[in-house]
Amino acid sequence: MRKKIALVLMVSGLCGLNAFAKGNVTDTNGDGVFSRDEMIAAGVQRYEKKFSKADVNADGKVTLDEISGKKLSVAKSADQNKDDVITREEVKEHVTKSIDKRLAKKDINKDGMLSKEERKQKKAL
Ligand SMILES: [Ca+2]
Numbered sequence: 263m264r265k266k267i268a269l270v271l272m273v274s275g276l277c278g279l280n281a282f283a284k285g286n287v288t289d290t291n292g293d294g295v296f297s298r299d300e301m302i303a304a305g306v307q308r309y310e311k312k313f314s315k316a317d318v319n320a321d322g323k324v325t326l327d328e329i330s331g332k333k334l335s336v337a338k339s340a341d342q343n344k345d346d347v348i349t350r351e352e353v354k355e356h357v358t359k360s361i362d363k364r365l366a367k368k369d370i371n372k373d374g375m376l377s378k379e380e381r382k383q384k385k386a387l
Pocket residue numbers: 317318319320321322323324325328
């Protein structure tokens with residue numbers, strides 16, 4: 263339990279947002295628009311759960327032997343420098359990159375946020 267609280271503090275500190283008052287909701291301020299920060303916070307939070315589960319010896323790093331037999335492909339893509347060790351920084355970087363990719367595709371008016379309409383677009387461009 264203590265570990266979970268520390269985790270939440272860490273992630274919300276990371277994003278500078280009180281993003282966890284409403285659990286898993288990406289749209290933290292309820293305006294129907296997903297900002298880049300909201301999406302990154304939600305993405306990191308999702309990864310954090312997997313990360314903590316995978317980090318068997320709780321050293322803050324996930325090594326490939328810790329995730330053997332689990333969802334390897336997800337973890338491997340997070341390993342930015344390909345040293346077979348995944349750190350929390352790499353997780354954040356991975357999430358940020360994938361959010362930026364998604365924004366590049368879907369953020370039609372380039373305001374750095376996804377509105378409901380923009381999210382509905384299946385294949386923008
Ligand atoms: Ca570990």
